[in-house]
Amino acid sequence: MLKAILYKEWIKLRWAVLVIAGLTVISLAYSASQINYYVEFQGAFQNWMYVIGKDLLLRNIVFVKILPIITGLAFALLQFMPEMTGKRMRLSYHLPIGEKKLLLSSVGIGFMFLLLEIIFLFFGLWLMVSLTYPAEVINKVLMSTLPWFLGGSAVYFMTAFIILEPSWVYRIIYGVMAYGLITKYYEAGTYDQYQTLWAYILIVASMPLLVMFAGHRFRRGSK
């Protein structure tokens, strides 16, 4: 059964997975050429000084902040919008699998694809940054991206949650809550500013539970 769900989610997501992977490659290439341009015209030393002292690299790699958000949003919309139009989710609930298991696997599979995109982006970034900069800069940049990846994951779960929720009042409440939580992942203004990420990881890790609640309410037809 799990295989069948995986296949179904893959059919919904395949184009998006490819498009996002393509966007990742294009963004990395663009960013690499931008760095190349800076190094050429500012000079390598001056560019390093801007990168070290003025957070220049964080501005060069804004796409690493934005791509996971877009991915999370797109995956959740593509996976759950079709299920909710005309309440098609009801059909899935007739499958010989528990509703919780069904939802958990759908969300789990979606998150897995998101994670793959993030890992692809992470290693691509690693490769790109290490072409020009020393280990200290690479370390700081990669550490700076962790909250963004958590933020992208939070976007995915919260979007799925909001779509699955049947009542509009609840959707608005969740929307406000999601906005308040997710902005906290994007507060850093310089490299590696978050002292510890455990609380932030815990918040994202608790989010699949929320999706269960929406699924349950949907089944009961709660308003």
Next chain:
Amino acid sequence: MLNKISRYTIILLIVVVSALYLPDFYSMLFDKKVNVPRMNYSAVINDFVYTEYYGMGKIKYMDIQGKEYNERDYFALLPFMYYGNLEKWGTLPEKLEGIELSSKIIRRNSQMVKIAPKNVNPPSVPLNIMFEAEPDYAQLVIPDDIFRLKNTIEFIDPVTNKVLQEKSKKFQDALIEAGFEFPAKLSAANQTNRKPFDEGYFIKDAKDKVYHLKMVKDDPVVVYTGIDGSIPIRQIFISENSRKEFYGWLLTEENDVYLITYDNYTLKKIPTKSDNEGQDYDANSMNFRFYIYPVNKHIQISGDGFSHMIILNNDYEKIAEHTMEWTPYNKRPAPIVKQYIFPFELSTYDPMKYIKLQMDCFWWQGLVGVALSLLALVIFSRKRPILDYVIVLFTGVFGLIGVLLIKPEE
């Protein structure tokens, strides 16, 4: 069962979001600006003076005896601060305490030392640049390599992103020869070329001994400063000044401040303690300033609700001391009410420049809000699972919002 857990997870997240934002909204709506006096010490009348701002350019100039001054008279009391204006008006005294005064003399004999929480240990990329201390040019020349200092010292060429083996080895050998033990625990320098000369780096080694490293004619010069682990160094600040009295200053874990003098690196302790409780200097939350003027030295320690000034003469002996106080933040009306409304507050702001999720509990004041929230829940919405009451008991109005918004599902 799972539905209950899910519901409480949502409620807890609502608690988190409201504890992050509601106290903040409240403060932005109701906090009032407090008139904070700006204190100074006048060497002309040998007494403390201060200004108070009343908005719209209305400023009151006072001394602590209660005498009021007009602007020009007040400026004349502080020649070391307003010498530019005084000189223009032709009112700069020619001599003060036997020292001739002119803009040039004052500028050349003044210096400022500053430690703010955000400078103590801010997030940064651990890469440094080494200036040539005796350049062939009028100004310091910006080098073209960068170095890392941890388990080794390595110079890196930004063009190729490769280690410069020869130079690195030269510096590494020089450090080891001087007795330095890797890894370096701390290194400090003033990494700008906008300074009269360069004193290089002060580095704390694995044994907590402090070494002075600089580059003279492309060669490393390493000197053991004699400063060792007997004082727990937290941070070192270097600031080259043509007065050449001290290289910089260091801050200890115990919030003491020492100057590292040119007199063979002997340390000179600067007073940072106050007679009043809670007003000793604390680097995590207070600002420390040390002004050096031709005739005296001012120490100013300012924190929430007070500013403490200690005046030293040129031999570092205390000659005067004064504290001005105003209502600290938590004693103002709006924050007091806030503590009754909310049981705690979450914030991510940290004066040390990091982002840190932290909780500030309001304890017994907060219980008032909790009691009211519980009462509201009992009156307006009965027949609830017992856990709802427990949540409100611990999280007050935040929990109340959560449990009222998200209704129990059977």
